[in-house]
Amino acid sequence: MTAVASRAEVCAIACAEAWRGDGEIVASPIGTVPTVGARLAALTFSPDLVLTDGDALVVANPLPVGAGPEFSKVVEGWLPFGKMFDLLWWGRRHVMMGATQVDRFGNQNIACIGPWEKPKAMLLGVRGAPGNTVNHTTSYWIPNHSPRAFVEKVDFVSGVGYDRVPPSAAVHEIRVVVSNLGVFDFDTPDHSMRVRSVHPGVTVHEVQAATGFELHADGDVPETRAPTDEELRLIREVIDPQSLRDSEVKA
Amino acid sequence: MTDKRTTEADVVAELRDGMTIGIGGWGSRRKPMTIIREILKSPVRDLTVVSYGGPDVGMLCAAGKVKKVVYGFVSLDSIPLEPHFRAARQNGSIEAMEVDEGMLQWGLRAAAMRVSFLPCRAGLGSAVMEVNPGLKTVRSPYDESEELVAMPALRLDVAIIHANRADVRGNGQYLGPDWFFDDLFCMAAKRRFMSCERIVDTADLLKEGSEQTLKISRMMTDGVIEAPGGARFTSCAPDYARDEELQREYATTPWEEFGPEWLEMS
Numbered sequence: 001m002t003a004v005a006s007r008a009e010v011c012a013i014a015c016a017e018a019w020r021g022d023g024e025i026v027a028s029p030i031g032t033v034p035t036v037g038a039r040l041a042a043l044t045f046s047p048d049l050v051l052t053d054g055d056a057l058v059v060a061n062p063l064p065v066g067a068g069p070e071f072s073k074v075v076e077g078w079l080p081f082g083k084m085f086d087l088l089w090w091g092r093r094h095v096m097m098g099a100t101q102v103d104r105f106g107n108q109n110i111a112c113i114g115p116w117e118k119p120k121a122m123l124l125g126v127r128g129a130p131g132n133t134v135n136h137t138t139s140y141w142i143p144n145h146s147p148r149a150f151v152e153k154v155d156f157v158s159g160v161g162y163d164r165v166p167p168s169a170a171v172h173e174i175r176v177v178v179s180n181l182g183v184f185d186f187d188t189p190d191h192s193m194r195v196r197s198v199h200p201g202v203t204v205h206e207v208q209a210a211t212g213f214e215l216h217a218d219g220d221v222p223e224t225r226a227p228t229d230e231e232l233r234l235i236r237e238v239i240d241p242q243s244l245r246d247s248e249v250k251a
Numbered sequence: 252m253t254d255k256r257t258t259e260a261d262v263v264a265e266l267r268d269g270m271t272i273g274i275g276g277w278g279s280r281r282k283p284m285t286i287i288r289e290i291l292k293s294p295v296r297d298l299t300v301v302s303y304g305g306p307d308v309g310m311l312c313a314a315g316k317v318k319k320v321v322y323g324f325v326s327l328d329s330i331p332l333e334p335h336f337r338a339a340r341q342n343g344s345i346e347a348m349e350v351d352e353g354m355l356q357w358g359l360r361a362a363a364m365r366v367s368f369l370p371c372r373a374g375l376g377s378a379v380m381e382v383n384p385g386l387k388t389v390r391s392p393y394d395e396s397e398e399l400v401a402m403p404a405l406r407l408d409v410a411i412i413h414a415n416r417a418d419v420r421g422n423g424q425y426l427g428p429d430w431f432f433d434d435l436f437c438m439a440a441k442r443r444f445m446s447c448e449r450i451v452d453t454a455d456l457l458k459e460g461s462e463q464t465l466k467i468s469r470m471m472t473d474g475v476i477e478a479p480g481g482a483r484f485t486s487c488a489p490d491y492a493r494d495e496e497l498q499r500e501y502a503t504t505p506w507e508e509f510g511p512e513w514l515e516m517s
Binding site for chain 2: 085129130
């Protein structure tokens with residue numbers, strides 16, 4: 001009998017799928033659910049992914065999220081920030097970042113809300129988003145899908161979307177946006193956002209109502225795939241035994 | 252042999268209003284906090300601060316020491332948003348140059364290489380190009396179709412960093428997983444000061460780490476301060492972890508209350 005997956009576990013699968021077929025590159029997940037996803041992908045269908053401990057060490061064994069210093073790491077490499085910058089300019093990386101705002105064309109904002117000169121809310125700053133998005137594949141994870149997060153136009157372009165790709169970008173690919181409601185991509189003629197799948201129990205109508213612009217939808221939108229029994233076991237027993245995923249996505 | 256030992260007070264005595272200072276470390280990790288504390292106590296003001304920012308930037312903003320911050324982010328790591336930096340940005344009391352974190356590295360590297368800019372791809376297409384009207388692009392002389400950002404050199408008057416170990420001659424050692432960009436900060440600056448957890452004999456530097464941990468050469472430093480716990484409350488792996496409780500108190504207490512207490516801590 002197949003166990004029933006929680007919403008957080010479906011999200012983890014959706015995140016894992018972002019790295020399918022990526023081969024031997026660094027997967028850089030930001031946040032708990034993307035981290036569960038990347039480690040799941042590495043343990044199953046994308047075994048060549050290179051994963052860090054979230055700090056400077058490249059770790060070859062499956063590291064549980066939230067593991068303490070007592071957990072023994074098999075260290076296969078070293079990526080301090082300077083090396084990570086070299087590597088991202090080299091292009092062998094696929095990051096999944098957060099986004100306070102994302103818009104129709106995949107522009108992402110983590111810098112500020114309101115005018116940059118005097119923001120209503122100062123956030124993190126652009127971090128590495130401008131460089132990531134013109135150097136290698138980028139995806140986004142938004143655990144609280146709402147019209148405040150999915151906006152017609154972002155207040156500040158940190159990560160570059162499809163309507164602003166500079167001619168000198170090495171590559172530009174916003175592969176997917178994963179939210180607590182569904183999976184979104186830009187596989188449309190004008191690269192505007194499309195619903196690729198909705199999570200089990202979510203309707204396209206609900207997703208549209210929680211989105212601040214009109215989403216593209218092709219016919220019957222499929223459901224995000226459920227985890228297999230083995231994937232569920234890996235999530236629950238190996239990668240996230242403390243269920244930290246549930247604090248990011250409510251059941 | 253030059254003995255470069257000095258004190259926080261002597262370092263800060265060199266600072267002048269309006270100077271540009273670079274601060275090593277990253278977020279809330281290995282920040283030279285005893286030197287920051289001494290700056291807070293001093294009358295110096297109108298500083299331009301270049302940093303992979305954490306509580307160093309937040310405290311300097313809260314204490315009214317800052318004219319401008321050059322940053323890619325300012326964060327306390329375990330607490331994502333820096334409260335005092337946010338307040339300063341939101342009430343418009345500081346100027347800002349916000350760039351990609353890789354652009355920041357490139358600006359320091361350009362200064363270290365003594366060139367006026369280095370080309371990079373990061374920034375293109377993003378709003379970074381709109382809010383920094385001084386940022387220009389450059390066309391490749393080898394490929395007309397390639398237009399890149401000309402990241403200007405970030406030249407520093409003073410750099411301050413914190414290391415795990417050092418000797419009196421100013422060689423510095425990192426025992427944690429990442430030395431961040433401390434070497435570039437020093438190479439981009441006219442005057443360079445390093446605090447450290449412990450000063451050891453030069454002959455003992457390799458007792459705790461390999462030669463690859465000797466990231467700071469004495470050519471890169473003008474002064475060394477022995478400051479055990481000098482990065483607190485930020486982390487200083489492997490000597491100590493971040494003091495999360497003190498950081499939480501810092502982040503949730505008005506500066507008027509926390510500041511005077513913190514200035515008295517040592």
